[in-house]
Amino acid sequence: MSQKSAGKKQKQRRIIDTDVHERATYADLVPYLDHPWKRYITDNHWMQEKHMPYTQPTVAGVDRADAVTPDGGAAGTDLSFMQQQLLDAEGHEYGILTGALDPSPSSMHGWYEMATALASAYNDWQIENWLEKDDRLYGSVHIAAQDPQQAVREIERVGSHPKMVQILLPIDKTPWGDPFYHPIYEAAERYHLSIGMHHNEPPTHFGEWPRYFIEWHTMLPTAHMIEVSNMVFNGVFDKFPGLHLIMIEGGFTHAPHLMKKMDQQYKELRHEIPWVKRMPSDIMREHVRFTTQPVEEMNQKEFMQYIDQMGSEDMVCFATDYPHWDYDSPLEALPKLDEALAEKVYSENARASYPKLPQKQGSVT
Amino acid sequence: MMKEVVLKKEDIEPGKMKSASLGKIPIVVCRTKDGEFYAYANRCLHQGAPLSEGALVGDTKRTDVHGNYEYIKEGEILRCPWHGLEYDIKNDGCMLAEPDKKLRSFKVTIEDDYVVVHK
Numbered sequence A: 001m002s003q004k005s006a007g008k009k010q011k012q013r014r015i016i017d018t019d020v021h022e023r024a025t026y027a028d029l030v031p032y033l034d035h036p037w038k039r040y041i042t043d044n045h046w047m048q049e050k051h052m053p054y055t056q057p058t059v060a061g062v063d064r065a066d067a068v069t070p071d072g073g074a075a076g077t078d079l080s081f082m083q084q085q086l087l088d089a090e091g092h093e094y095g096i097l098t099g100a101l102d103p104s105p106s107s108m109h110g111w112y113e114m115a116t117a118l119a120s121a122y123n124d125w126q127i128e129n130w131l132e133k134d135d136r137l138y139g140s141v142h143i144a145a146q147d148p149q150q151a152v153r154e155i156e157r158v159g160s161h162p163k164m165v166q167i168l169l170p171i172d173k174t175p176w177g178d179p180f181y182h183p184i185y186e187a188a189e190r191y192h193l194s195i196g197m198h199h200n201e202p203p204t205h206f207g208e209w210p211r212y213f214i215e216w217h218t219m220l221p222t223a224h225m226i227e228v229s230n231m232v233f234n235g236v237f238d239k240f241p242g243l244h245l246i247m248i249e250g251g252f253t254h255a256p257h258l259m260k261k262m263d264q265q266y267k268e269l270r271h272e273i274p275w276v277k278r279m280p281s282d283i284m285r286e287h288v289r290f291t292t293q294p295v296e297e298m299n300q301k302e303f304m305q306y307i308d309q310m311g312s313e314d315m316v317c318f319a320t321d322y323p324h325w326d327y328d329s330p331l332e333a334l335p336k337l338d339e340a341l342a343e344k345v346y347s348e349n350a351r352a353s354y355p356k357l358p359q360k361q362g363s364v365t
Numbered sequence B: 001m002m003k004e005v006v007l008k009k010e011d012i013e014p015g016k017m018k019s020a021s022l023g024k025i026p027i028v029v030c031r032t033k034d035g036e037f038y039a040y041a042n043r044c045l046h047q048g049a050p051l052s053e054g055a056l057v058g059d060t061k062r063t064d065v066h067g068n069y070e071y072i073k074e075g076e077i078l079r080c081p082w083h084g085l086e087y088d089i090k091n092d093g094c095m096l097a098e099p100d101k102k103l104r105s106f107k108v109t110i111e112d113d114y115v116v117v118h119k
Helices: A026-032 A037-042 A079-090 A112-131 A148-158 A179-190 A213-218 A220-233 A255-272 A280-287 A300-310 A339-353
Strands: A015-020 A092-097 A137-142 A164-171 A194-199 A245-248 A288-291 B003-008 B017-022 B025-031 B037-041 B055-060 B071-079 B086-088 B105-111 B114-118
Touching: A015 A079, A015 A245, A015 A339, A026 A037, A026 A112, A037 A112, A079 A092, A092 A112, A092 A339, A112 A137, A112 A148, A112 A164, A137 A148, A148 A179, A164 A179, A164 A220, A179 A194, A194 A220, A213 A220, A220 A245, A220 A255, A220 A280, A220 A288, A255 A280, A255 A300, A280 A288, A288 A339, B003 B017, B003 B025, B025 B114, B037 B114, B055 B086
Parallel strands: A015 A092, A092 A137, A137 A164, A164 A194, A194 A245, A245 A288
Antiparallel strands: B003 B114, B017 B025, B025 B037, B037 B105, B055 B071, B071 B086, B105 B114
């Protein structure tokens, strides 16, 4: 049974999906690596470091159970199946690829040379196998941000590709607003790339893991909040006025509180950060976007209360998180919205946040 | 009242489920480990995911003892393939987290080794 036949709350509409996870196996990346990096995978069995004490306690781990590929492969590894199950089925205009955080070069706690090589291999694999094979898919530049100079070289190498629209930074333990990382944002501006932040394995509970997965997953937005406040208070957006930041998979319902809290703190403590020259909420309304998924169930009135408190209809961008277990259906996840706002949430806010995405054309049929 | 043969009894092993159609209604037919059949609308109440793509699993018994895990009702809980919402198929399709919500259920009879679903 297709989801279209399952019943609709929303009409079919133009969708720019800001979180689509393609997945590379390590075997996929080997042809894009040189020695010695290739050998560290083939002979020494390098694997991405993992930290969580639990599995994702769902039907099929991190994935939707029905997203296993027809040949039994891991979800997100097969472009044609993604086209069938997501892009064609839901009528996507564009999808922004965000990888699978495995490998996640910027998450590695050492061996930044290997991380740099993995990022380059991933980018080449992504371009050849996804971005250049479907007009609807746009990509993320993977970098090893622990070494900003090498990261900038990678941005310079692939950042001008017409289908690369953002630089991906994982949310783990690094607050990315530190001036040490500002060369990355200078390069982002230079190449008209946005910054996308997506959580990987942030130790949300005082730097540690909570006892249960449900606690960690509930508190993920706090890791997003830390990154946003860190970027704003370190003056990233004052220094790079053309920069867009998209906070991916943290939802948006925490944003009104964060904006209010940061404004109050700014009134009282702004002298500590004289490089920040405007109210934080104003900076956020201009530069920061939040993706909807995983959205809490809510009605239109509740949705509008959040929008009203944010003081902007421009900050929320729709995302499915395909093919993961907490996927949000474009037809079912959000309440019915007024048409003008719906168009912003489902497509135009994202279009305005990614300068390299094509401009709006025609109308949805 | 209408009824329709949707499957052969042997099409579903105990502990398994299958999608089927009752007229134009997509349904999921579940067979518990004791051999009984149950039929529900094949659509999660949350975001409409096809439940037949999920899993028949068990539940952890509610307890007052922190840290105590007792696995019960194995094969009787229909778990959504997306967000994992759980429905008790031997208890009228009630959602475990919110028992006042339930799947649309259909009466099932077995006639000459065929699974017959009634609407």
